[in-house]
Amino acid sequence: MEQVGSVAGEMPVNNSSPRYHQIADELRGQIANGELPPGSQLPAEHDLMDRYAVSRNTVRLALKRLVDEGLLVAGQGRGTFVRERYEPITWDWSVLESRSAHTPANRGLDQWAAAVTATGRQPRQDVSVSIVTPPAKVAEQLNMDPVADVAVLRRRIRSIDQEPYQLADSYFPVDLVQGTPLMEPRDVAAPGGVLASLGLVQVRYHDEITVRMPTRAEIDRLSLPAATPVAEHMRTGYDENDRPLRVMVTILPGDRHVLTYDVSAE
Amino acid sequence: MEQVGSVAGEMPVNNSSPRYHQIADELRGQIANGELPPGSQLPAEHDLMDRYAVSRNTVRLALKRLVDEGLLVAGQGRGTFVRERYEPITWDWSVLESRSAHTPANRGLDQWAAAVTATGRQPRQDVSVSIVTPPAKVAEQLNMDPVADVAVLRRRIRSIDQEPYQLADSYFPVDLVQGTPLMEPRDVAAPGGVLASLGLVQVRYHDEITVRMPTRAEIDRLSLPAATPVAEHMRTGYDENDRPLRVMVTILPGDRHVLTYDVSAE
DNA sequence: AAGTGGTCTAGACCACTAA
DNA sequence: TAGTGGTCTAGACCACTTT
Numbered sequence: 274m275e276q277v278g279s280v281a282g283e284m285p286v287n288n289s290s291p292r293y294h295q296i297a298d299e300l301r302g303q304i305a306n307g308e309l310p311p312g313s314q315l316p317a318e319h320d321l322m323d324r325y326a327v328s329r330n331t332v333r334l335a336l337k338r339l340v341d342e343g344l345l346v347a348g349q350g351r352g353t354f355v356r357e358r359y360e361p362i363t364w365d366w367s368v369l370e371s372r373s374a375h376t377p378a379n380r381g382l383d384q385w386a387a388a389v390t391a392t393g394r395q396p397r398q399d400v401s402v403s404i405v406t407p408p409a410k411v412a413e414q415l416n417m418d419p420v421a422d423v424a425v426l427r428r429r430i431r432s433i434d435q436e437p438y439q440l441a442d443s444y445f446p447v448d449l450v451q452g453t454p455l456m457e458p459r460d461v462a463a464p465g466g467v468l469a470s471l472g473l474v475q476v477r478y479h480d481e482i483t484v485r486m487p488t489r490a491e492i493d494r495l496s497l498p499a500a501t502p503v504a505e506h507m508r509t510g511y512d513e514n515d516r517p518l519r520v521m522v523t524i525l526p527g528d529r530h531v532l533t534y535d536v537s538a539e
Numbered sequence: 540m541e542q543v544g545s546v547a548g549e550m551p552v553n554n555s556s557p558r559y560h561q562i563a564d565e566l567r568g569q570i571a572n573g574e575l576p577p578g579s580q581l582p583a584e585h586d587l588m589d590r591y592a593v594s595r596n597t598v599r600l601a602l603k604r605l606v607d608e609g610l611l612v613a614g615q616g617r618g619t620f621v622r623e624r625y626e627p628i629t630w631d632w633s634v635l636e637s638r639s640a641h642t643p644a645n646r647g648l649d650q651w652a653a654a655v656t657a658t659g660r661q662p663r664q665d666v667s668v669s670i671v672t673p674p675a676k677v678a679e680q681l682n683m684d685p686v687a688d689v690a691v692l693r694r695r696i697r698s699i700d701q702e703p704y705q706l707a708d709s710y711f712p713v714d715l716v717q718g719t720p721l722m723e724p725r726d727v728a729a730p731g732g733v734l735a736s737l738g739l740v741q742v743r744y745h746d747e748i749t750v751r752m753p754t755r756a757e758i759d760r761l762s763l764p765a766a767t768p769v770a771e772h773m774r775t776g777y778d779e780n781d782r783p784l785r786v787m788v789t790i791l792p793g794d795r796h797v798l799t800y801d802v803s804a805e
Numbered sequence: 806a807a808g809t810g811g812t813c814t815a816g817a818c819c820a821c822t823a824a
Numbered sequence: 825t826a827g828t829g830g831t832c833t834a835g836a837c838c839a840c841t842t843t
Binding site: 330341342343360363366369371441475476477479480481482483484485486488489499500502503511525527528530531532533534535536537538 | 596742744769799
């Protein structure tokens with residue numbers, strides 16, 4: 274088990290960047306200049322070993338680097354491919370649900386589904402409902418006791434054209450939604466929002482946005498490629514008496530979303 | 540070079556997750572439950588090899604996984620440490636500069652410096668001014684010709700207690716700020732904002748937020764640890780005639796910022 | 806069955822940091 | 825100078841996908 278650098282005596286290695294950086298740089302260049310277009314397959318690792326005269330491990334380090342930069346995706350048994358770019362969807366968060374457009378075409382769709390449909394793509398939501406002790410941050414927003422109180426959790430995976438796009442978890446105080454359609458694990462919608470149709474009108478939102486790396490669970494649920502950060506958007510909705518009605522936590526992968534807000538002097 | 544799984548005959552490995560996933564899971568758990576608090580040093584890779592009875596490569600795969608999740612930082616010759624978390628500063632983007640509080644204590648401070656000072660910490664801004672061809676997205680917001688037109692760029696590195704915190708680049712149409720204090724490479728402030736003091740009042744903002752991994756240049760300027768995503772916040776300010784006055788691009792590292800917005804039915 | 810990437814071993818030398 | 829992580833080799837078996 275000899276180190277090739279000293280055996281081959283080719284170069285002192287000193288002063289230059291590591292070999293797998295160089296290989297990654299070269300491949301990155303080929304991706305950038307279109308020599309390796311999105312969707313194309315790279316040579317097998319075995320071939321790259323020959324081409325660069327390095328061990329398989331070094332090839333894998335180089336590829337891992339590009340996977341981490343979000344440029345490649347690798348699949349066991351399939352091969353390594355240049356990553357295809359998502360078309361990001363732009364989402365305007367400064368629109369109140371109660372004021373969003375409700376054309377006939379939007380009937381039966383919530384705000385998100387309507388926005389996606391408008392781009393000619395196919396939205397889909399998988400919903401599950403449960404009663405949980407909410408996370409501390411959510412309990413605080415809802416003025417709940419973080420230990421004793423429970424909330425209704427509507428958990429959604431939102432997909433576009435069969436590809437998972439975002440996670441949206443809504444928490445409601447139990448007494449507000451008990452026995453309503455919101456307790457049913459299916460896609461529900463109503464003009465102005467389902468809450469509004471129950472007489473619970475949100476007149477004000479408070480939003481908090483944080484940026485972080487996804488958790489393992491989020492990576493799995495959203496099939497996220499490596500090196501994809503997420504925005505965590507937490508929106509609390511209040512009625513006209515400043516009573517919190519709902520907290521919605523949305524997980525938005527950075528590679529497929531743009532958030533916008535419009536702010537004006539009232 | 541034998542594969543230990545078959546030699547030791549311990550287990551068929553089948554059906555279970557890979558060893559380095561398991562090791563990463565265990566370490567992640569110790570970080571989560573406080574057994575490995577932020578800032579603490581992990582055992583050396585050599586020690587982890589002994590503890591888990593695996594090769595160094597497998598240990599490194601496990602550690603790399605946690606580095607990629609932003610939980611660990613490793614330094615050559617120093618060791619591997621549980622990452623310290625910054626105290627995030629909360630920044631309310633739904634306040635118009637022209638309406639922000641201007642108490643006597645805030646005199647001479649801009650909105651950002653005032654917010655930092657309020658938390659008892661020491662803000663600092665390093666400013667440079669130049670005339671540049673703006674990026675395409677900025678030119679579009681300013682209704683400029685993306686090739687021919689130039690803009691004044693005020694580039695700031697904002698630091699708190701000597702630690703770089705964010706980058707804020709403001710672009711102005713040249714004719715608006717020619718010969719004003721905004722052309723001077725120093726920290727300037729005025730009640731209601733410097734633009735307002737020039738008779739240029741922003742009555743409306745349009746914000747676009749994207750989430751991504753930082754570029755190499757941003758990593759260097761902000762001394763970002765690995766696996767730190769950033770929010771890129773682009774704000775365009777308009778006057779009462781819907782004329783764009785300014786585009787400000789802020790780069791906010793995810794580990795030290797929370798963004799908030801308040802949205803209401805006017 | 807062939808080919809691909811995924812996991813893992815056992816060892817070596819290098820580069821950096823701190824005592 | 826001792827100890828740490830960073831780079832690299834040479835080889836093996838496993839799991840998955842495609843033909």
